[in-house]
Amino acid sequence: MGMDTDRVLFVVYDFPPEGSRGTKRSLKFIRHLPPHGWSAVVLTVRSSPNLSFHDDSLFAELPPGLPIYRARTLESLFHGSSKGDGVRGDGAGEAKPGPLSSALRRAVVRLYRRLGRFTKLPDSRILWLPFAVISGLRAIRQNRCRVIYTSGPSHTNHVVGAILSHVTRLPLVIDFRDAWVGNPARRMPKAWIAKGNAFLERFCVRSAKVVVCTTDGIRADFEKRYPDLPGKYVTIFNGFDQSDFxxxxxxxxxxxxxxxxxxxxxxxxxxxxxxxxxxxxxxxxxxxxxxxxxxxxxxxxxxxxxxxxxxxxxxxxxxxxxxxxxxxxxxxxxxxxxxxxxxxxxxxxxxxxxxxxxxxxxxxxxxxxxxxxxxxxxxxxxxxxxxxxxxxxxxxxxxxxxxxxxxxxxxxxxxxxxxxGSIPYNPNLELLKSFEFSRLTARLAACFDQTHKGEARESSESRG
CATH class of the missing domain: 3.40.50.2000 (Glycogen Phosphorylase B;)
Known part of the structure; x- marks a missing residue:
């Protein structure tokens, strides 16, 4: 990683070797950021039962020397954990038996289900949060990060990023691949769960300097529900990487x-x-x-x-x-x-x-x-x-x-x-070019520039 780039902490639970659909966007942004003056430091989870799509081929897309901090999660205590901690660039290690006794493991399982899968506040990744915050603080300090970026779902990523932002006073950019409270496909069967998610969403949105949305519809939903926070929202669509084709x-x-x-x-x-x-x-x-x-x-x-x-x-x-x-x-x-x-x-x-x-x-x-x-x-x-x-x-x-x-x-x-002999096909190629990840990453880098320079200006004015 070049020393002439500013560093941004990526808080992403889903990351290689996990091959779920939530991985691609962050991976492509990380790959295309350096030409725009930014390089990533990744905060992700170590081994977890929530990671089920193992794809080692994704490691080939990571920039050489990318710092990766893999934080523990309570889930790994009873599903096995990986050896080592701190900076890693080669994915989760070989699974080892968990250190807990059978009785204690059952107690932790009950706690996990109660705090994660049952309450969904904000989702079952919540048991990663305390370890992610600790590792995130270390990653920020060791790499002198200038901005914090979170991508969700998992919306636990946004909560981790908001806490880190408040502790370190670094600007936060949160990226909603899907809506949170406004997601029509997300069911919240109990009123108190809905209220808890609304509180956490409000905390994260208000903590952020920029809120990125993958569709204009998601952005309009935030603008409607937070009319007192104008100018904070930007649409950066998902896209494709031409090098894949x-x-x-x-x-x-x-x-x-x-x-x-x-x-x-x-x-x-x-x-x-x-x-x-x-x-x-x-x-x-x-x-x-x-x-x-x-x-x-x-x-x-x-x-x-x-x-x-x-x-x-x-x-x-x-x-x-x-x-x-x-x-x-x-x-x-x-x-x-x-x-x-x-x-x-x-x-x-x-x-x-x-x-x-x-x-x-x-x-x-x-x-x-x-x-x-x-x-x-x-x-x-x-x-x-x-x-x-x-x-x-x-x-x-x-x-x-x-x-x-x-x-x-x-x-x-x-x-x-x-x-x-021929299926009719005449795509709008000019419009398609706007969804190339190299162009989308330039827009994200502009958000980082905006928040970093704005934060530096506010800091200078406060000292004056």
Missing amino acids: LADTSVGSRPRRPVLTIVHAGTLGRERSPREFLLALGQLLRENPELAGQVEVIFVGQNSPCTDGRTIEDYVQEYSCSSVVKLTGFVSRKASLEYIVRADVLLLIIGRVPKEGAFVYGISGKVYDYAAARRPVLTVSERGSTAQIVESLNLGPVVDPDDTETIKSTLVSLWEAHRS
């Missing part, structure tokens, strides 16, 4: 195969359900049995139960789609990108939320990788932020999940176009 990804750059390959990459579950798409696909196969050998649908990634308690495997079986559907399970990000660029059509399924929250619901990060891969996209979504940006980029048809007949007719049209 070094090969020629134009539609005509690969030989056409007789089978139409449709790929969905990423996690499905909860409100993001493939049920409506698979229902339409099953009906289409019954009406046109010859399609069974001419269409394949690949779901790439780990999936979890949907809000009705059923899984993608349940839907595939119920709607008799097994002859054309393949489930890969979790794969590395590199492997996922390979599936994307080899697809004929990319499938985007967006979660269903109350209509009044449709534009506060975050835009799927897959949109940008899909667009960068230069493949037609079939989007199954209600009206909302994601549908809007898909249409702005002209990536392909957007179909309402309840419109089974249109989903079926769209699939037939795509199959016929593929069979004839």
